[in-house]
Amino acid sequence: MKVINIPATEDTPKVVLDHENKIFEISGRSLPEDVVVFYQPVMEWLDNFENTPIPNMELAIKLEYFNTASSKLILDILLKLEEIYQDGTPLKVIWYFLSSDTDMKEAGEEYSEIVGLPFEITEY
Amino acid sequence: MNTQTLDDLKFVSEVRKQMDENQLMLSYRGEMSQEIVMALLNLTENKLNQTSFDTSIKTRVFGVMVECLQNITKHSDKGSHERSNVFMIGFSDQGYMIYSGNVIRTEKVDELRNKITRINTMTEEELKDFYKYWIKNEALSGKSGAGLGLIHIARKTGNPLEFDFEQVDNDHYFFSLRTLVDH
Numbered sequence: 001m002k003v004i005n006i007p008a009t010e011d012t013p014k015v016v017l018d019h020e021n022k023i024f025e026i027s028g029r030s031l032p033e034d035v036v037v038f039y040q041p042v043m044e045w046l047d048n049f050e051n052t053p054i055p056n057m058e059l060a061i062k063l064e065y066f067n068t069a070s071s072k073l074i075l076d077i078l079l080k081l082e083e084i085y086q087d088g089t090p091l092k093v094i095w096y097f098l099s100s101d102t103d104m105k106e107a108g109e110e111y112s113e114i115v116g117l118p119f120e121i122t123e124y
Numbered sequence: 125m126n127t128q129t130l131d132d133l134k135f136v137s138e139v140r141k142q143m144d145e146n147q148l149m150l151s152y153r154g155e156m157s158q159e160i161v162m163a164l165l166n167l168t169e170n171k172l173n174q175t176s177f178d179t180s181i182k183t184r185v186f187g188v189m190v191e192c193l194q195n196i197t198k199h200s201d202k203g204s205h206e207r208s209n210v211f212m213i214g215f216s217d218q219g220y221m222i223y224s225g226n227v228i229r230t231e232k233v234d235e236l237r238n239k240i241t242r243i244n245t246m247t248e249e250e251l252k253d254f255y256k257y258w259i260k261n262e263a264l265s266g267k268s269g270a271g272l273g274l275i276h277i278a279r280k281t282g283n284p285l286e287f288d289f290e291q292v293d294n295d296h297y298f299f300s301l302r303t304l305v306d307h
Binding site for chain 2: 031067114
């Protein structure tokens with residue numbers, strides 16, 4: 001499985017999916033013009049991960065802002081992880097929000113209501 | 125220098141007066157691309173960062189702007205009116221007033237009007253359910269309409285979406301939208 005390490009830009013988040021160093025993170029801002037194109041490598045990586053899962057992955061989602069188009073793609077990522085989790089691979093999602101940003105906390109709560117997998121919501 | 129030139133220049137002062145009267149801090153008219161969206165966001169964000177409002181207020185203003193501007197990049201008519209897009213943001217005692225406008229094709233008017241009218245009748249809880257339903261079930265095609273963005277704006281502002289359609293020619297209408305983010 002290849003390592004994904006995409007640096008952040010002003011409209012796309014930093015994405016690290018590195019099983020060798022056990023770092024799984026999506027952070028920053030997500031408002032690209034074409035969300036499907038941007039998240040394509042992430043979805044492909046998850047397909048590979050599904051075939052050769054590594055237990056106890058912890059995905060940190062630490063977004064400052066995301067547009068509604070990204071909200072659909074974030075759900076797609078979470079639904080994929082739900083599938084992997086329900087097939088028997090333990091994993092966890094940690095949703096970070098800035099203590100002063102209640103909207104981002106609520107967004108995490110809404111996702112946790114939609115998907116069935118361990119989902120921790122933590123302020124930073 | 126003749127007086128005619130000076131008279132012509134009066135519009136500069138007129139535009140300034142109009143902007144002052146409407147308490148506008150930024151006004152843009154022209155083509156809309158992702159690069160321009162980012163430039164408008166950066167300009168507004170710099171101004172927002174000079175205020176002492178909560179992060180949530182700033183994020184809401186930012187969020188409403190993103191959805192309005194990206195709706196324009198995705199849905200405005202790309203024909204002869206592609207430079208007719210408008211974006212403005214004002215600041216008053218009530219909060220941040222965000223205006224956007226763009227030309228759409230006549231056949232899209234009814235659908236958009238119905239969508240906004242429906243969103244405006246929904247309670248907070250209904251909007252939340254509608255949003256969840258939408259991200260779970262609707263295809264994310266760029267052509268599926270401006271639904272999710274408009275729902276997001278209504279949810280995050282808690283205020284009605286004020287809108288207007290003005291006929292431009294047989295095939296086109298100018299769609300204007302105004303939203304208030306309370307502070």
